Amino acid sequence: QVTLKESGPVLVKPTETLTLTCTVSGFSLSNARMGVSWIRQPPGKALEWLAHIFSNDEKSYSTSLKSRLTISKDTSESQVVLTMTNMDPVDTATYYCVRIGRLITTVREVNAWLDPWGQGTLVTVSS
Amino acid sequence: QSVLTQPPSASGTPGQRVTISCSGSSSNIGSNTVNWYQQLPGTAPKLLIYNNGQRPSGVPDRFSGSKSGTSGSLAISGLQSEDEADYYCAAWDDSLNGPVFGTGTKVTVL
Numbered sequence: 001q002v003t004l005k006e007s008g009p010v011l012v013k014p015t016e017t018l019t020l021t022c023t024v025s026g027f028s029l030s031n032a033r034m035g036v037s038w039i040r041q042p043p044g045k046a047l048e049w050l051a052h053i054f055s056n057d058e059k060s061y062s063t064s065l066k067s068r069l070t071i072s073k074d075t076s077e078s079q080v081v082l083t084m085t086n087m088d089p090v091d092t093a094t095y096y097c098v099r100i101g102r103l104i105t106t107v108r109e110v111n112a113w114l115d116p117w118g119q120g121t122l123v124t125v126s127s
Numbered sequence: 128q129s130v131l132t133q134p135p136s137a138s139g140t141p142g143q144r145v146t147i148s149c150s151g152s153s154s155n156i157g158s159n160t161v162n163w164y165q166q167l168p169g170t171a172p173k174l175l176i177y178n179n180g181q182r183p184s185g186v187p188d189r190f191s192g193s194k195s196g197t198s199g200s201l202a203i204s205g206l207q208s209e210d211e212a213d214y215y216c217a218a219w220d221d222s223l224n225g226p227v228f229g230t231g232t233k234v235t236v237l
Contacts (some may be wrong), residue, residue: 049223
């Protein structure tokens, strides 16, 4: 059974750096075509993709947040870490880590699915 | 910020059919496959449909998906009370090199 679990602070102050850890089980971070994404959801709002890292260490970041995000993985520890600098109250959200799978179909379309999702961790930014 | 556009709400009575649209562009839905996620109240999202119209194991066949051009669509036939949830479409975006999500649709069973 594949599971992912987020851990990190529930409260951070404005301008601080947030560090979130995703611990995975049931699959290896070295599995081909698999990776881990971070997704967030402000209260009552839509989902927003933040970043992902694949088994070959390919990384990608949200354009609007790229300057503030860093993603890394420790395959031996089955962990993926996301750091977000200069936190602001608008960054208050539930942060999810999710396994991402990706392949190219026979007609050269990218099929990328997010499954399963961690339970999420609510991070509040307030002084 | 959401790149894919969905209606904010949809509703139906038990047993009815409800459809949700998802509008994108050539860099996402127009080039890649569409997935759908169901988020029940207070829970994490769950993969509902992948590769435009395929269902993961355990998803009832009353959920179906399709894609045409730069738009995707989710249909729920035989609507049930447990289908009350938020539904999000998503697709890989070639410009972003990552997935983009829809604005979300809240389905209410009347």
